[in-house]
Amino acid sequence: MQDLIDSLPPLERLAASYAxxxxxxxWIGYFALEQRLADAARDGRDAIMIQLRLAWWRDRLAEDATRWPKGEPLLAALGPWNAERAALSALVDGYEALHVGEEGAAPLDEARVGVMAALARLSHVSDMPTVERAAREWRALAPLAAPAPRLPRAMRPLAVLRGMALHGENGTPLGRFLRALRLGLIGR
Structure with a gap:
């Protein structure tokens, strides 16, 4: 698991630390899968190669986790997602639509909202409207509403992602870091 954590970008690593x-x-499994899918579908790759790489992930996520190949650390990390594999599979479809289809980023952003809902269910969070609202604001699928939704502790990483997306690269690196700390500590 430590290798997966070390491979995450700083924002995702920080966000996961608040879970x-x-x-x-x-969270770590989700972030690592996002990174793996983004790498599989990165710009410059041939569309057929992207589809082949994504098909492998689609096939794995269609199977029960007990049938997944042993020895792939990311699949092992995704084992607890077994009941919500469909949400992860939608991510695969979203990356394919982004890089091979004509739909643009919309299917991927919708899939990310679905993953946040799945994370909430796996975390036994009952306030689904608040989670969905925050996820939609994070992905800019809904206008930002004031005040920011206060997310349950299990969803603090989403608060960090949403808040940092709202402010983008504005401010100094120290200011962005302090903002991320505040978001993780108080949830909004």
Missing amino acids: PAATRPL
Whole structure:
């Protein structure tokens, strides 16, 4: 698991650190899958190669986790997602639509909202409207509403992602870091 954590970009690593210990592996698995899919579908790759790489992930996520190949650390990290594999599979479809289809980023952004809902269900969060609202604002699929939604502790990584997306690269690196700390600590 440490190798997956080390491979994450700084923002995702920081966001995952605010998840409770019980749900942190779910977040790390999600972030690592996003990174792996983004690499598989990166610009400059041939469309056929992108589809082949994404098809492997689609096939794995269509299977029960008990049938996944052993030895792939990311699949092992995604094992707890077994009940919500469909949400992860939608991510694969979103990356394919982004890089091979004509739909643009909309399917991928919708899939990310679905992943946040799945994370909430796996974390036993009952306030789904607040989670969905924050996820839609994070992906700019809904206008920002004031005040920011206060997310449950299990969804603090989403608060960090949403808040940092709202402010973008504005401010100094120290200011952005302090903003991320505040978002992670108080949830909005």
